[in-house]
Amino acid sequence: MTHSSRSSRVDGEATRTRILENAGRLFAQTGFAETTSKAIAAEAEVDLASINYHFGSRTGLYQVVLAEAHRRVISLDDLVQIAKRECTEEEKLRAILTLLVNAAQVGHGWHSGVLAREVLAPSSHLQVLFNEELQPKLAVILNILSEITAIPANHPALLRCLISTAAPCLMLLVAGNGLPGPAPVVLAMPEEELISHLYNFTIAGLRAISVDYLAPSSAPSR
Template sequence: MTKSSRSSRIDGEVTRARILETAGRLFAQTGFAETTSKAIAAEAEVDLASINYHFNSRIGLYQTVLAEAHRHIIDLDDLLLIAERDECAEEKLRAFFTLLVDAAQSGRGWHTGVLARELLAPSSNLQVLFTKELQPKLTVILGILSEITAIPISNPALLRCLVSTAAPCLMLLVAGNGLPGPVQLVLQMPKEQLIAHLFSFALAGLQAISKECVAQPSQDNQHSKN
């Protein structure tokens, strides 16, 4: 690679990063529908063609912003490192809550704002986010929950456990974007106290559902076989 081509590639990467950062901030402030490509280009000091060149379209840019926001809050590699730790599944669950409480309490710039807007007013782009970012991460978390409960991943009961475990975390992330009310007060609790509460509450529920599945294995097991 020549010096000129290497310089052009670096310039392109810098421009792409600037567009992404600018778009993320604007989407977090005014939402997808109210943020135009023209506004993004003006703020990032690029021409409209640069947005199409790097992201194909405004929709492509928004989907990239959503994916970047989710990776910034919880990265798949971080989850895999937790799952591969040589420790009990319960401690892996505690580490998962630590990641999310860190993200919620730190605010994480525009990243939580973009996700909060999308969660509160879902668009068709949420399905793309689920397929590209959420699904592989949920698979890792399901594995941890399966370790704790001894419920097979194919059993629908484990999906219910996933929703019950993740829902409070989603509320905290939304609250991190300035949502008023009692969740905001919870978010202001000391970090270790909040992690301990989420962990204890989730673990008690998981253990209760695990006992139910052992005592009454018929219905969910039949669904998982069909």
């Protein structure tokens, strides 16, 4: 590879990153509908053709921004590494909650704003985020919850457990972006205290659901 081609690749990656970062900030401030390609290009100091070259369109750019925002909260690599640890499934759950609490408390960058907007006012792009970014992450978490509860990963009861586990963390993430009510007060509490509360609350609920599932009256027919 020549020096010229290496320089072009580095310049191209730098331009793509600059567009992504500035677009993320603008999407967090004004939302997808109100953020124009022209505004993004001006902030990133590029021409409109650069957005289309790197992302295909403003829609393509927004979908990449959404995926990157979710990775900055919790990445698939992080989850896989936790799942591989030589520890109990309960300890793995606590590690995941620790990542999510940390992201909510210190993640006041554009990524939390973008996700907060998407949660409060879902767009058609949320399905793309689910298919490409969320689904593989949820599969890892479901397997951990399944090990804790002895409920199969595809059972409706475990899906309810997943929602109950994730919802408080999602609320805390949104709370960091101006949500009124008690959530911001809770978010401001000491990190370890908040992690312990979420873990104790979650594990108690999981164990209760597990007992119900394993009870003879609710055992699945053979």
